[in-house]
Amino acid sequence: MRTLEKNDPSQFTTWDLLNEAGLPVASGLYIIYIDMPELSKTKTVKLAVVREQQFLTIY
Secondary structure, three states, rough: OOOOOOOOOOOOOOOOOOOOOOOOOOOOOEEEEEHHHHHHEEEEEEEEOOOOOOOOOOO
């Protein structure tokens, strides 16, 4: 699991598709939990990631 913080007023943020260890995430379905305390709202989004097959030299 990785937590991304957004501190600017834009409505967008970017995920580099790396996990907490800095390794590329695998293809799959990811569930994103968005917390918007200033609006007293939360949202859950599903994101499909499809990647080319990769062979990592580190684990």
